[in-house]
Amino acid sequence: MEVWRIDLQKQEFQKEPTRETWQHLGGRGLLARILLDEVDPTCEPLGPGNRLVFAPGLLVGHMLSSCDRISVGAKSPLTGGIKESNAGGRTGLHMTKLGIKALILEGISEPGSWWILHLSNQGARFEFAGELIGKGVYESARLLLDRYGEKAAIALIGPGGEMRLSSAGIQNLDKDRVPSRINARGGLGAVMGSKGLKAIVIDDSGGEKPPIANLPAFRAAQKEFNKALMEHPQTRIYADYGTAAMSRMSNGFGGLPTRNFSKGQFQGVETISGEYMRQLLLSRGGESETTHACMAGCTIRCSNVFGGDDGKSIVSPLEYETIGLLGSNLEISSLDTIARLNWEINDLGLDTIEVGAALGVAAEAGWMEFGDSERAMDLLQEIRRGSPLGRVLGNGAAITGRVFGVERVPVVKGQAMSAYEPRAIKGTGVTYATSPQGADHTAGLTIRAKIDHLDPEGQVALSRGVQINMAGYDTLGACSFAGFGFAASPLTIRDLLNARYNWNVGEDILQALGRDTIKLEREFNHRAGFTSAQDRLPEYMRREMLPPHNAVFDVPDEELDGIFDW
């Protein structure tokens, strides 16, 4: 596996052997190492000093269930700190088949010029992207598939990334060629846009799966992992309801963000629940699918295809966090509406969490009525037009709050919270506060823990453990849901890595990778100027009580500050 380095300014390409200190890493852990080694943490995120790095996880390449994810990272224009965001789909697998340990994009293209980067076993070449500019993600992906063939993997940005909006993500094709697997958070699409890069097309013809040092041992561990995953009750729940099973659960805890994070329960929760969605999709049939895999080989199949009355797909997938941010947070209780807003935001190439939170703040500032879905759609069209209002919203909740003078802005380090109210799910509040990634549920969700989520006690230890595990999974390229399988067969991680790489790692490898990753990320942020003052929830959440439990966030600052003293 080699490092492929692309200089956008000079349009130069070179392959490099992987440095020794990078070899044992992948995904999020490798990004942290590369960014710390190569990027000045004080650089301007949209300037020539920033680098955009793609790194498949350590276990990518073998169609292990839910373990073919691609991590993308850079200095974030949203948080000003380090950012990793990972996604499913084809990209990780195809890059790995070409032998790419990491793809490093540096420099910026001639201002105003737009490019497609084509990667294959012939190396890298640049092609004009001119006709794609301004087009939505879905149409762009279709045009790219027509041009490069249906087997290509593609990572691309939408109009939001072209406008360098801080909520812009990078979208990857799923196994059915739908560009819906999104490195969504932290504005990585804006970094890609700042470099003049519209799309990366990966042709893996002639490539092959990476070698496995000890195939029988690998297969044995794989079998054990698959069995554990299949037997886990949660896998069944995901297959039936997708992540939307979380709507009722969060609401039950009083932790479903409602009306711009001012309440924890939503009157309209039933019609945005996973149970309701399942019945709706089953009754509609047509293109609707209640269960669907985003990556080849995934046995969890948490994804879905949300079809309309006419049976035609509106969007795929429709996920809980989108439902929370665009639904209850805006007091919109129609899944059809939420699905249409979701498609629109996908097509713009933006993060539904960040945009949903921004709309909530905008509603509080009077730019829409809560519950007014037509106005919400109009506001998305403002983003598409690139109007000042649209650009404000597209830059996320923190900027929206600043511009319109709103105090209740649910962000940490400038990044919007996901659909778990931190005053009611306090362990996840600890994660939001202390993760080097900014508020991000994927950095350490605690809602499944058997703990009183309202009690501040024990939340720091809980969050610490989950954050370490997640940083480990993100380094492996494993979906967080693969974690159910790994947790039930914990030695398989060690066995898979040793069999794949001929290593001799111990059973604590997941935690070791996780801890090292967080440490590197915190070092980057420290150099970028972050202190414990940034490891805090918004002040109002410590003061303003959240119905129905009238909870405030009361985990002591000193405990937050000690979370990574391991």
Place this chain on the structure above:
Amino acid sequence: MEVWRIDLQKQEFQKEPTRETWQHLGGRGLLARILLDEVDPTCEPLGPGNRLVFAPGLLVGHMLSSCDRISVGAKSPLTGGIKESNAGGRTGLHMTKLGIKALILEGISEPGSWWILHLSNQGARFEFAGELIGKGVYESARLLLDRYGEKAAIALIGPGGEMRLSSAGIQNLDKDRVPSRINARGGLGAVMGSKGLKAIVIDDSGGEKPPIANLPAFRAAQKEFNKALMEHPQTRIYADYGTAAMSRMSNGFGGLPTRNFSKGQFQGVETISGEYMRQLLLSRGGESETTHACMAGCTIRCSNVFGGDDGKSIVSPLEYETIGLLGSNLEISSLDTIARLNWEINDLGLDTIEVGAALGVAAEAGWMEFGDSERAMDLLQEIRRGSPLGRVLGNGAAITGRVFGVERVPVVKGQAMSAYEPRAIKGTGVTYATSPQGADHTAGLTIRAKIDHLDPEGQVALSRGVQINMAGYDTLGACSFAGFGFAASPLTIRDLLNARYNWNVGEDILQALGRDTIKLEREFNHRAGFTSAQDRLPEYMRREMLPPHNAVFDVPDEELDGIFDW
């Protein structure tokens, strides 16, 4: 002298004896102490935890030439750190006559309600401000004078402060009742607006000048100071040309910000020079005045009244920094146009430096052509309308850059630079980078020093000395131009303070006050989460060469970090 404390939420007022640790302080130094004692540095600047504090300087109250300034401070919504901004006019004198050592405003009013705070020797009372809301500063001031009498001192906000825009200031009446003495920088008007306070009216009837412990000694020192000030050649230059004398000087050094801080010389410099302005105003006559005092008793009279063709006043004063930011920075070379833009920004209650810088960034983003003064005026009307574009601009250069994806944004700690290009005037660049106040020429301008301004060497020591002196003057309530007099008669500061307060301070009192102030301010910022990473100019200024000298900012980081190791 007592502390007057106002709770906006409860509409309560109380007088308190001045704490011992506050007694020897005034102005900026006292603000730093109070804010550190009473405000959580991590609070939301526009939330109920922030406090807005008015503090006259130590020498205020005696109509010493240029020494009656009022300092206002709070946690800044623009920088996120501590903020002090001082202004001339009547406010400082009148507060002091009522015996107010500091006025502390805490809490926020019922949302949507707007108030006038009336201070007199009867204490404080609240009156409805309803009919003033939405009105410009000039009309509001006129209505307040009609209501409270021509002798009142008034500090008020405009529509910008009502909208809680981060470039909003607080405007004070000058001795001729023009509301043009502005605590301009850092968004203090937004903090006042967040508290629901439109204006503070001060009736000093029945008040008296503060006592002087040793009147003969005070008069002797005052006489010496006045003589030194009157004899200083710079005093004559200010009387003739005002601060606009700086246009040619900055341009000569290649340090006149031009075309959004991308060049250091402006082709149209002649028609925006102080020399040109003087001839123009002399030829126009009418209400035009080439020299004018902002405070009673000032002998420098650097202010002016800029009259139009018809002899009627367009704006007063027209200052160099405004000329630089709205003139050369936007490539506008007509003083008449600049004066009209200046009036409009004053009437909105905003900071001309911040708005000028924001317009430069917006021009780079394509929202106006450089040099198009009609469009510039249209953009100011967008602010008045509170449109999204207007609110973006009114929140300053950093937000404008973020929203529109511009990399060349001339700010430090989120605050725009003034009209001195830091790549060409490197000592001032050091001040911009390291001042706890963010980029601010009044924190330590170095352009008059006899030094090669392009040579990185010696700039840190130069800036350190000037920053300490300025923090000292700001604590005394002395205008920076009073510094010419004090510098020529350095013992008069000691003598004036000892005579006024019956103290026994030594000749290093100015530096002692300055150092203590900066130390407190840095402590506040440290607790707010600032590190040396924020003590930096924008990255592009270290990389992008500034014509005509092709200079970059190359003062080493290590030197910047050591500036306050005294």
